[in-house]
Amino acid sequence: MSRQRTYTLIAAAVVLAAGAAVLAVRSGDDRPAAAPRPSASAPPARVILPGKPGESARVTDSDQVGSLGGSTYNAIDVTFVQMMIVHHEQALEMAALAPERAGDAGLRALAARISAAQGPEITWLKRWLRDRKLAEADASHDHSTMPGMQTPADLAALAGARGAEFDRRFVAMMTAHHRGAIQMAGDVLGGGSDQVLYETANEMAVEQGSEIRRMEQL
Template identity: 65%
Template sequence: MNRQRASMLLAAGVAVAGAVGLIVATRSSSDSSAAVPLPSAVSEAPHRVVVPGRPGESAEVTLSDRVKAPDGVTYNGIDTTFVQMMIVHHGQAIEMAGLAGRRASNVELRALADRIGAAQAPEVTYLRTWLRARKLPETDPSHDHSTMPGMQTPADMAALRAATGAEFDRKFVAMMTDHHRGAQQMAGDVITGGQDELLREMANEMAVEQGSEVRRMAQLGI
């Protein structure tokens, strides 16, 4: 994430937190493209972890909800899981968006796909930086990425790659809408259960932005 985007995230915290409550927690009966309601966050009981000490110091045993990043920010397992899985989730959306420039027939859809890719690529960079700063792996073997909300199947992705013109446009809108709503659901988990405040602000912004993109795709009438 570049400095400009990081500053935007910090400044948007209060305003976005209020907006996301309206956008991702309710669904307007008059707008079928509004974000779906989010489930309650996954409950995670604190567990004992070993935190390495500084050079010359002993390791410390503490609870997982008291672990802090090098900058002193507290985070928990919900934060970590969200970051690790959203890197993969965003990666698929970026791939889908990249196909639109060569295959989409609708000019407005191509422009929206460019916007999606431009927004999510810096977010992936930030998420990877977040993990490196905490000496955490980018992947967790226990995660089944195929079960992530909104994740498209290999067969669906192959069909999208093979489509062109109006057929591509229809597939893209259906798949990206489902993908975005899945990302909003994942964002809801970290918004309500995570402990890293900046990460929660990022998830707020992500949910609002993707809700706007879902509505824009619906307005195209494809």
């Protein structure tokens, strides 16, 4: 075999290895997949890793890509997911009161929108934990201290209100609740490691910010 053809085959093998590494990182779930191990005689292939939203992609050696069982999430991610499940559940509890108690049709429509968005998000958050074999709850968490969480007394007062009084209480309580969720999402956006969760938390913050503006109009 000629020397030129040998070099060509080696170059092609390196390109294929890099392509396989990129596909491995981009396929499957949100955890990085295994990169092919370079041979002892060949340097690591260069691979491109996509950045978080708003960030540029970065180039690294294939031996620096996480293994198949590697983790891209951290304690901030896990705490956010576990706490947000409970946080969302309280929002659903409040929204469920609106159809029979709200005096304003726009408020009833907004409550329905909140339920339609946060119900599926709870399902997704639970699956995120289950896929990683993580507990759905942590006994050390004090849910009452989460930003925006409403007290049992506040919830009872809301359930006992009707018409304009219900509307006033609902807007005040749900606005505070949404602002708390946005604050919690900021923890993930600032210190989380899981890219898909980063994007999901950002979408939650945008959606709930939009709903706050709608409640201000109401």
